[in-house]
Structure formats: C-alpha cells, structure tokens
Amino acid sequence: MSLPIPPALPTLQLGLPGWALRAWREADAHALAEHANNPAVWRTMSDRFPHPYTLEIASHWVQHGHVDFGGDNWAIALDDLAVGGCGVHLGQNMFACNAEIGYWLAQVHWGRGVTTQVARVLTEQAFAHPQVTRVFAPVHAGNAASMRVLLKNGFVCEGTQRLSAIKAGQVIDRVIHAKHRGLA
Numbered sequence: 001m002s003l004p005i006p007p008a009l010p011t012l013q014l015g016l017p018g019w020a021l022r023a024w025r026e027a028d029a030h031a032l033a034e035h036a037n038n039p040a041v042w043r044t045m046s047d048r049f050p051h052p053y054t055l056e057i058a059s060h061w062v063q064h065g066h067v068d069f070g071g072d073n074w075a076i077a078l079d080d081l082a083v084g085g086c087g088v089h090l091g092q093n094m095f096a097c098n099a100e101i102g103y104w105l106a107q108v109h110w111g112r113g114v115t116t117q118v119a120r121v122l123t124e125q126a127f128a129h130p131q132v133t134r135v136f137a138p139v140h141a142g143n144a145a146s147m148r149v150l151l152k153n154g155f156v157c158e159g160t161q162r163l164s165a166i167k168a169g170q171v172i173d174r175v176i177h178a179k180h181r182g183l184a
Contacts, residue, residue, distance in 0.1 A: 009074060016117055020077050020080075022074060022077050024075050024082070025075070025082075030055065031082045031083065032082055035106035036085075036104070047165075047168070074087065076103070084104050084114075084115075085103070085104055086101070099127075100138070101135060103119060105118070116153065120153050134181070135179050140165075140174060141175055156179070160175050161174045161175075161176060
C-alpha cells in the first residue's frame with residue numbers, strides 16, 4: 001500500500017525581488033547541504049536539525065524528510081535557488097488553535113530583511129486556517145536577531161521557558177513569541 005501524496009505547496013512571494021517560498025525539489029539537495037552545514041545556522045536551530053548536514057541528509061530531506069517532519073515546509077529561494085527553509089506546523093487536539101512557525105536562512109543572506117518577510121508570510125499562512133488563533137515561535141535565548149524578526153511582525157514575548165531545551169548537550173532557555181488573531 002502506498003502512502004498518499006500530500007498536495008503540492010503553493011509558491012509564496014516574499015515581496016522582495018527574486019525571493020519566494022516554494023516546494024522542496026530533489027535538485028535542492030546540494031544547495032541545502034552547503035547552506036545548512038554552517039555551524040552558525042545550526043546553533044540557532046533545535047537539535048533535530050543535524051550537524052554536520054551532509055549531502056545524504058539533504059537528499060533525504062528534499063525527497064521525503066520534509067513530509068515526514070510534518071506541517072508545511074518550504075524552501076526559501078532566491079532566483080529559484082534554495083538558500084534556506086521554513087515551515088508552519090498546526091497544533092493538534094486541544095492545541096489545534098495554535099500554529100508554530102520556524103525558519104532558517106543561509107548566513108550570507110542574514111541582515112537583509114528576508115526572514116522578516118518569511119515570518120510575515122508564514123504567519124499569514126497559519127492564520128489562513130480559521131481555527132488558528134495563536135501563531136508562536138520558540139527561539140533560543142541567545143538568538144536576538146530572530147527575536148527582532150518576530151517583534152517586527154507584531155509578535156509579543158510571552159516569556160522565557162527556563163532550561164527547557166537541549167542544544168549540543170547543554171540545557172538552554174527558550175523565549176516564546178506569539179501573535180494572536182485580532183490583537184495588535
């Protein structure tokens with residue numbers, strides 16, 4: 001018995017020349033391995049994001065890992081070349097009114113406003129689901145740049161989850177930012 005093929009994700013424009021969110025393709029594996037293998041990128045991600053990020057891992061992700069991970073996961077593309085990744089994960093059961101967003105971008109493109117636009121588009125995608133009243137993003141306590149991205153998009157800091165995650169064998173704090181439907 002074969003698994004159902006998930007519906008194709010739409011390509012979403014970021015409002016920046018040449019930038020879009022699009023479905024992952026097998027041809028993205030080399031670029032993914034190159035950009036995701038950067039320790040500076042890895043430090044900002046959960047430990048589910050592997051390091052080193054090999055071509056084998058990248059090939060798995062673009063073929064079916066992004067589906068197995070759950071949620072909707074896009075490549076962040078510049079002129080159709082994958083230079084990052086992002087996603088929206090809807091809550092389940094009693095948490096169905098929540099959606100979590102996440103994103104990462106190749107270091108060479110940091111500081112250009114790209115992830116601010118990515119977070120805006122992901123938030124819009126999440127709120128397109130009528131049951132979603134809260135979109136949130138957990139951020140490692142030391143990742144001030146990602147927190148600024150969220151604040152620029154109208155997220156508020158809900159608080160710090162002390163000693164709530166493990167990164168590279170160390171217990172760290174996470175800061176939760178959220179945006180609520182109908183609240184400024």
